[in-house]
Amino acid sequence: MTILVVGATGTLGRQIARRALDEGYRVRCLVRSSRKAAFLKEWGAELVLGDLCEPDTLPPALKGVTAVIDAATTRPTDSLSIKQVDWEGKVSLIQAAKAAGVDRYIFISILDAEQYPKVPLMEIKRCTELFLMESGLNYTILRPCGFMQGLIGQYAIPILEKQAVWVMGESSPIAYMDTQDIAKFAIQALKVPETVNRSFPVVGSRAWSAQEIIRLCQRLSGQDAKMTRMPTGLLRSVEKIARFFQWGWNLADRLAFSEVVASGRPLTASMDETYAVFGLDPNDTTTLEEYLQEYFGRIMKKLKELEYEREKAKKKAKKRSLFK
Template structure:
C-alpha cells in the first residue's frame, strides 16, 4: 500500500510514520521543509513537497497514493491560522484525494468536538468530519482527546526544575493516550474493513485531572510541585487581547480550548467495543502511570550520573591542587 502521511513531523504524525514503516507500508510524507523532516527520510520514508495551504501542490504529491493518514494541525506558533490549516487546508486535501482516486482516508479529529461549537478548533474538526463523510471517500475518523507526550513539558519538567506548574482553576479529567498507541489504531484502520465509513473514540485507560497528574509526578519525582492556578477570566482576557493582533490569532484560538476544561465534563469514552474491531489488545495500551514512571526513571538516572561525574571531576581537581 502506498501511504501518504500528512503532519508527519508532528508529535503524533512521526509515530504514525514510524509504525507504518515498521509494518512494511510504502510511506510518503507531505512536508513543507525537507530539512526539518530529514529524520523521516533516514527512517525510510519518501519526502514529497507540499503544503495544505497551497492546493496546487497536492495533486503531484498524491500520484499513485492509495491511502492517506491525516494527522496535521496548526501549531500555536504557526503564522497560519487554525482556519487556514485545519479547515481550508483539509478541504483542499479531501478534494484532491477524491480527484486522485485515493482508496482510504484516515482522519485524526478530537473527541466530543460537536459539544463545543464555541471553541474554534473543536468546531472546525466537527465540520471537517462532516465534509469528509459527505465527500464519497472511504474514510475512518479517529477521535483522541489528549497525548501523554504533552504532559512532560506541562508537568514533569517544571516539577523537576522546581518551576511553577500552571493549571486552570477548573480541571476536566482527560483520558490521555501515548501517541505510539494512537499510531497503532491509525495504521491498523487501513487493513480492517469494519473501520470503513465509521468513527471511533481513541482514548487512554483512565481520565486524569490536573491535580491527579501533579500528585503522580510528585510521587515519582520525589519533589513537591509549585502550582499556580489561572482564573478562567484571565485566560479569556488574554484571548481577547491576542485577537487584536494577527500574530496572536492562532494563540487566541488555542486559548479557547480552556473553555473545554472549564466545563468539568470528562473527555473520555468507552473503548470496550473499539479494541475488538481493530484487533488490538487493551492490556498492551500504555497507562499514564507506566509512561511517567519510565520518563522519571530515565531522567533521574541521568541526573544521578551527571551529579556523579560532576563530583568526580571536582574531587580530581581538588587532589591535583593539593599536590601543588
C-alpha cells in the same frame, strides 16, 4: 500499499510514519521543509514538498497513493490560522484525495468536538468530519483527546526544574494516550474492513485531572510541585483582547480551547467497541503511570550519573591540588 502521512513532523504524525515503516508500508510524507523532515528520510520515508494551503502542490504528492493518514493541525507558533490549515487546507486535501482515487482516508479528529461549537478548533474538526463523510471517500475517523507526550513539558519538566506548574481552576479530567498507541490504531484501521466509514474514540484507560497528574509526578520524581492557578476569567479577557488584532487571531483561537480544558467535563469515552473492532488488546496500551514512570526513571538515572561524574571530577581536582 503507499501511504501519504500528512503532519508527519508533528508529535503524532512522526509516530504514524514510524509505525507504518516498521510494518513494511511504503511511506510518503507531505512536508513544507525537507530540512526539518530529514529524520523521516533517514527512517526510510519518501519526502514530498507541499503545503495544505497551496492546493496545487497536493496532486503530485497523492500520485500512486493508496491511503492518506491525516494527522496535521496548526501549531500555536504557526503564522497561519486554524481556519486556513484545519479547514481550508483539509478541504483541499480531501478533494485532491478524491480526485486522485485514494482508497482510504484516516482522519485524526478530536473527541467530543460536536459539544463545543463556540471553540474554533473543535467546531472546525466537526465540520471537517462532516465534509469527509460526504466526500465519497472510504474514511475512518479517530478521536483522541490528549497526548501523553504533552505532559512532559506541562508538568514533568517544571517539577524537575522547580518551576511553577500552571493549572486552571476547574481542570477537566482527560484520558491521555501515548502517541505510539494512537499510531497503532491508525495503521490497524487500514487492515480492518469493519473500520471503513466509521468513527472511533481513541483514548487512554482513564481520565486524569491536573491535580492527579501533579501528584503522580511528585511521587515519581521525589520533588514537590509549585502550583500556580490560572483564573479562567483572565484567559477569557486575554482572548477577547487578542481578537482585536489580526496577528492575535490564532492566539485567540487557541485560548478559546481553554474553555474545553476548564469546563470540568471529563474528556473520555468507552474503548470497549474500539478494541473489539480493531482487534487490539487493551493490555498492550501504555497507561499514564507506565509512561511517566519510564520517563522519570530515565531522567533520575541520568541525573544520578551526572551527579556521580561531578563528584568524581571534584575528587580528582582536589587530589591534584594536594600534590602541587
